[in-house]
Amino acid sequence: MPRPVWKIRKPSLLFPVILALCVLSWSGTTVLASSTTVHEKLEGLAGPFTTGPQVTKACLECHTEASKQVHQTKHWTWSFTNPDTGQELGKKNVINNFCISTVSNTETCASCHVGYGMKDDSFDFSSEENVDCLVCHDTTGTYDKKRLMDGKSLNLKKIAQNVGPTSRETCGTCHFKGGGGKAVKHGDLDPGMVSPDGFVDVHMDADGLNFGCSTCHSTDAHMITGSRYQPLASDHSGIDIPGKTDGTLASCTSCHGDRPMKDEKLNDHTDKIACQTCHIPLFARGDYATKTWWDWSTAGQMDDDGKPFVRLDHNGLEVYNSKKGDFDWQRDVVPTYRWFNGKVDYTLPADTIDPDQIVSINTINGSADDPDSKIWPFKVMRGKQPYDTENRTFAIPHTTGEDGYWKTFDWQEALRKGMAAADIPYSGNYGFVETEMSWPLAHMVAPATEALTCEECHSSDGRMAGIEGVYIPGRDSLDWLDMLGFGLLGLTGAGVGIHGLLRFIFRRKTIAASKGE
Amino acid sequence: MTDNTKNRIYIFKGFERFWHWAQAALIMGMAVTGFEIHGTYALIGFKAAVFWHGTLAWTLIILWIFAIFWHLTTGEWRHYIPTTDKLISVAMFYGYGIFKGEPHPYKPTLLRKHNPLQLLAYLGFKLFMAPLIWVSGILYLYINEWTAWNLGWLDWLGLEIIAPVHVAAAFFLIIFLVGHVYMTTMGHTFFAHIKAMITGWEEHS
Ligand code: HEM
Numbered sequence: 001m002p003r004p005v006w007k008i009r010k011p012s013l014l015f016p017v018i019l020a021l022c023v024l025s026w027s028g029t030t031v032l033a034s035s036t037t038v039h040e041k042l043e044g045l046a047g048p049f050t051t052g053p054q055v056t057k058a059c060l061e062c063h064t065e066a067s068k069q070v071h072q073t074k075h076w077t078w079s080f081t082n083p084d085t086g087q088e089l090g091k092k093n094v095i096n097n098f099c100i101s102t103v104s105n106t107e108t109c110a111s112c113h114v115g116y117g118m119k120d121d122s123f124d125f126s127s128e129e130n131v132d133c134l135v136c137h138d139t140t141g142t143y144d145k146k147r148l149m150d151g152k153s154l155n156l157k158k159i160a161q162n163v164g165p166t167s168r169e170t171c172g173t174c175h176f177k178g179g180g181g182k183a184v185k186h187g188d189l190d191p192g193m194v195s196p197d198g199f200v201d202v203h204m205d206a207d208g209l210n211f212g213c214s215t216c217h218s219t220d221a222h223m224i225t226g227s228r229y230q231p232l233a234s235d236h237s238g239i240d241i242p243g244k245t246d247g248t249l250a251s252c253t254s255c256h257g258d259r260p261m262k263d264e265k266l267n268d269h270t271d272k273i274a275c276q277t278c279h280i281p282l283f284a285r286g287d288y289a290t291k292t293w294w295d296w297s298t299a300g301q302m303d304d305d306g307k308p309f310v311r312l313d314h315n316g317l318e319v320y321n322s323k324k325g326d327f328d329w330q331r332d333v334v335p336t337y338r339w340f341n342g343k344v345d346y347t348l349p350a351d352t353i354d355p356d357q358i359v360s361i362n363t364i365n366g367s368a369d370d371p372d373s374k375i376w377p378f379k380v381m382r383g384k385q386p387y388d389t390e391n392r393t394f395a396i397p398h399t400t401g402e403d404g405y406w407k408t409f410d411w412q413e414a415l416r417k418g419m420a421a422a423d424i425p426y427s428g429n430y431g432f433v434e435t436e437m438s439w440p441l442a443h444m445v446a447p448a449t450e451a452l453t454c455e456e457c458h459s460s461d462g463r464m465a466g467i468e469g470v471y472i473p474g475r476d477s478l479d480w481l482d483m484l485g486f487g488l489l490g491l492t493g494a495g496v497g498i499h500g501l502l503r504f505i506f507r508r509k510t511i512a513a514s515k516g517e
Numbered sequence: 518m519t520d521n522t523k524n525r526i527y528i529f530k531g532f533e534r535f536w537h538w539a540q541a542a543l544i545m546g547m548a549v550t551g552f553e554i555h556g557t558y559a560l561i562g563f564k565a566a567v568f569w570h571g572t573l574a575w576t577l578i579i580l581w582i583f584a585i586f587w588h589l590t591t592g593e594w595r596h597y598i599p600t601t602d603k604l605i606s607v608a609m610f611y612g613y614g615i616f617k618g619e620p621h622p623y624k625p626t627l628l629r630k631h632n633p634l635q636l637l638a639y640l641g642f643k644l645f646m647a648p649l650i651w652v653s654g655i656l657y658l659y660i661n662e663w664t665a666w667n668l669g670w671l672d673w674l675g676l677e678i679i680a681p682v683h684v685a686a687a688f689f690l691i692i693f694l695v696g697h698v699y700m701t702t703m704g705h706t707f708f709a710h711i712k713a714m715i716t717g718w719e720e721h722s
Pocket of ligand 1: 473474476477544547548549550551552554555556566567568570571574575577578650651652653654655657658659680681683684686687688690691
């Protein structure tokens with residue numbers, strides 16, 4: 001059972017709440033924690049702690065297997081071998097069209113690594129005490145990995161004594177800020193989801209169902225379900241029943257089954273259409289805009305004083321940054337729809353690309369006649385990023401640190417360093433190639449009243465306009481059949497009209513004849 | 518039943534008249550909603566169109582079951598046995614004679630209430646258009662149930678074929694409707710046939 005969340009929404013509520021608390025404590029009511037351990041009472045957590053690993057060591061005294069479990073996860077390894085495609089993926093290996101690559105920038109990027117001290121290749125992935133327990137299990141909201149990395153003080157004792165289950169807040173410290181800023185990356189995750197309302201997310205609604213991330217992303221031995229490298233695009237196992245099914249809840253079907261609606265004709269849609277397609281009608285539905293375009297090719301411009309600068313739009317969103325180039329931001333965006341069977345092919349840094357085309361960084365597989373495919377909504381992130389014009393590979397820039405592009409504004413050097421760190425040959429000639437990257441949408445599920453209406457897909461220029469291989473009533477028709485049909489209808493009408501006209505013209509004869517009869 | 522004093526016959530029985538007008542209304546309703554589903558225009562919205570198309574479809578199917586039962590049990594089906602007798606002269610009349618004020622070469626009787634040309638058209642309606650729209654419509658409606666109904670072997674058809682077949686049948690029906698409505702004005706007076714289908718009595722001139 002989720003712990004009750006006490007929140008003071010308005011200052012005016014302060015007084016009655018305090019009063020109520022006084023009455024409660026006076027009447028002797030005690031609220032029992034749902035956990036069987038109160039960490040505050042544990043001697044091992046009395047501190048003092050000055051570093052993260054000290055805390056982890058204390059955790060491991062009781063949770064003896066925890067670090068070993070974390071070691072198995074992508075959160076720790078930043079690498080993942082896709083068993084279907086054999087591709088080496090994970091943060092360590094893939095590139096994207098946001099900050100491009102972690103390779104030479106590990107130290108900065110590792111502010112979102114569940115470990116302490118990952119700086120480069122030499123990081124000891126077998127170290128148990130370097131697992132960062134607190135970044136996920138802090139409940140005080142005061143844990144700040146960046147401060148810790150910068151050697152600033154933090155009340156580690158208090159944090160350690162108040163550890164608990166993960167929360168929207170802890171997951172959100174990284175996942176709501178993917179791509180280097182609030183709401184930048186996914187389009188369906190933003191910091192507002194720490195405490196969303198029912199409009200933004202029916203399940204996470206802080207005043208309603210109040211789901212946490214792990215309510216759906218069910219977790220066993222620190223292994224969290226719901227992978228983006230190998231998503232489950234069609235869950236055929238229906239409602240998850242303990243002992244019968246895989247026990248993972250990271251799909252709509254896990255709880256709702258595959259025919260959850262009252263209208264059976266609507267239920268007929270679920271064999272081909274992911275729930276998300278109708279129930280996430282737009283992305284970036286919350287209070288934050290998401291980045292939809294990132295053009296690195298314009299980076300490096302300086303202001304009149306020869307200094308790097310930032311340009312904001314009227315909403316205060318950064319639309320130009322000398323370090324990074326041009327950006328577009330959007331809110332309430334209509335997703336792109338594609339057939340998706342869960343198989344994603346990545347274009348990896350060493351792969352050859354065709355710079356004359358928009359290069360797809362992750363190719364979404366699926367088709368109408370594949371039983372594992374459904375029509376899914378995607379945020380498609382577009383932009384321009386450096387590539388090696390001779391070797392025809394992506395070019396990875398070293399951006400962070402004193403010698404990175406963000407300080408030097410020297411592409412050539414940045415790319416040389418980045419490519420060297422990635423161990424990929426670099427010709428010394430670079431250009432910028434347009435890329436796109438597809439992000440399947442599964443969060444910010446809207447209330448049913450916000451779901452797509454029939455017409456939004458069942459019309460000729462509707463949302464399914466780009467979907468092939470399936471007949472959609474209202475969208476599709478055989479042009480020749482319509483022409484033939486309406487043509488014949490018209491001819492019949494004309495024939496009838498002419499016949500009637502002739503009858504009218506010859507009516508006197510008719511009358512005469514009938515009189516003579 | 519004949520009424521010699523007035524030279525008229527009671528040609529359309531009560532059920533037949535009810536069936537005819539109900540079917541006419543249903544088919545027009547289905548055409549209107551069907552072509553909205555088809556995307557030809559937007560009138561009541563896709564969702565409402567689907568709802569009404571489905572509701573009317575079941576009503577029509579029930580009506581047809583009654584009608585088939587009625588035709589079989591009353592022997593009325595015999596009216597639809599095709600014949601070529603007078604076929605040419607009726608066709609000639611519509612194409613030519615009618616303008617000269619010639620009398621209709623065919624007089625309906627209690628055994629043969631339709632003229633041979635009309636009969637062929639109705640037979641086409643009953644044996645071809647109606648089953649076509651009916652079967653394609655039901656397959657369309659239950660597209661997701663094909664496998665469960667052991668119709669998986671039809672999968673190669675898919676909605677890509679079934680839907681256009683249904684649309685083609687719908688075109689046949691509305692074209693038929695236009696022709697049919699016009700033909701009803703070609704009795705001995707403009708409204709004679711329509712009156713007969715309302716009152717049941719066919720008056721002979
Ligand atoms: C037994 C009778 C019928 C049945 C069971 C039936 C069933 C259906 C179904 C299931 C659809 C697909 C939309 C939906 O799910 O509601 C449909 C579409 C349609 N129906 Fe019918 N229908 C019948 C009769 C008719 C009639 C009498 C007409 C017209 C005269 C008609 C014209 C259409 C048209 C034009 C479409 C759109 C097809 C497309 O664009 O794909 N239907 N019908």
